[in-house]
Amino acid sequence: MSKDLVKKLVIDSGALRVAARWQGKGVALLMYHSVSDNPNSQQDTLGGIAHSTLVFRGQMEVIAREFNPITIEDLFLFLKGQRDLPSRPVVVTFDDGYADNYHLASPILEQFGIPGVFYVTVDCVERQMPPWPAQLRFAFLTSGKTGWADPDQRRWSLATREDKIRAFERASEFCGKLSGSPQSDFIAHIYSDLAIEPVRNRPSLMMSWDQVRGLLRAGHTVGSHTMTHPNMAHVGEQDARREFLESKRCLERQLGEPAVHFSYPCPALQPHWREATVRLSREIGYKTAVTANGGLVRAHHEPLCLRRIRPTKQVAGLRWNLACTFAGRVV
Ligand SMILES: [Zn+2]
Structure with a gap:
């Protein structure tokens, strides 16, 4: 018997639902980024973060049929002890603010009656530029240079694609600690080192404000994913404060609600x-x-540092992972 068939039989038997009841109420938050008809076409910018439209549709169908989609507000009220939730509740979230969230993901969510949460990198929507990891990845993967010196003057080969990815990851360790203009200066410096033309306005990669407002009108929630996408644990307090506050203010100005x-x-x-x-x-x-x-x-968790699950790239895989997670296994 194949492994997949065994998994299917275990799920269908209901044994995991019984196990889930023993664990007390838990909520699964799924972390998506991008949905694409052809995820491979974005390898040089987004890498492997996109789900294919087909898989995403299949996963939402499973969630609508076998689980209970809820809003982030439902979850907040549950954590405050002010709302009960249905069994096996799921929140579907998206990070970054890519245009495909509006064009591809949102209509599928609406088709299945699933409320999404879209966390937008505010400065990236303002400037119509992808978040810095996509900009850096593009620079390293498309550069014709054979080497690069990091800020510590260590040399990195750019001979093969693997070399380029290692150098990109090294550069990301530096860039993740930067916010605002030091971050854009760092990226400009790398584009110059690698002899790459700056990524000018790659149209349609990021949502416009009109599209973000369209998500709200469709009944979804919009939240902040900072201004400039730094690692918030590695920037100074002033930078962290600005990222939290400016993005909140800008969203409220653009959306007309808290x-x-x-x-x-x-x-x-x-x-x-x-x-x-x-x-x-x-x-x-x-x-x-x-x-x-x-x-x-779980019910006793702090609302300001909630866990999320990274959805696999297969429909059956997500169904299995969610069933096991609700039964008590950490995925
Ligand atoms: Zn992000």
Whole structure:
């Protein structure tokens, strides 16, 4: 019997649902980034973060049929002890603010009646530029240079694609600690070192404000994913405060309603949030914040550092992972 068939039989038997009841109520937050008809076409910018439209549709169908999609507000009220939730509740979230969230993901969510949460990198929407990891990745992967010296003057070969990815990851360790103009200066410097033309306005990669407002009108929630996508645990307090506050203000100006949900970017370095950032986010007025730490959210968890699950790239895989997670295994 194949492994997949065994998994299917275990799920269908209901044994995992019985196990889930013993674990108490937990909520699964899924962390998506991008949905694409052809994810391979974005390898030089987004890498492997896109789900194919076909798989995403299949995964949403499973969630609508076998689980219970809820809003982030439902989750917040549950954590406050003010709302009960259906069994096996799921929140679908998107990070970064790519245009495909509006064009491809949102219509599928609406088709299945699933409310999404879209965390937008505000400066990237303003400037119509992808978040810095995509800019850096593009520079390293398309450069014709044979080597690169990092800020510590260590030399990195750019001979093969693997070399280029290693150098990109090294550069990301430096860039993740930068916010605002030091970050854009660092990127400009790398584009010059690698003899790449700056990525000018790659149209349609990021959502416009009109599209972000369209998500709200369709019944979804929009939250902040910072201004410039730094690692919030590795920037100074002033920078962290600005990233939390400016993005909140800008979203509220653009959307005409309070922006109270936040998502921590998780580039390059660990950790990507700290107790100090949790305190700061509370002081600035956020109600919830999601991280990239895995596992279910439980009733006693802090709303300002919520766990999320990275969905696999297969429909059956997600069904299995969710069933096991609700039964008590950390994915
Ligand atoms: Zn991000």
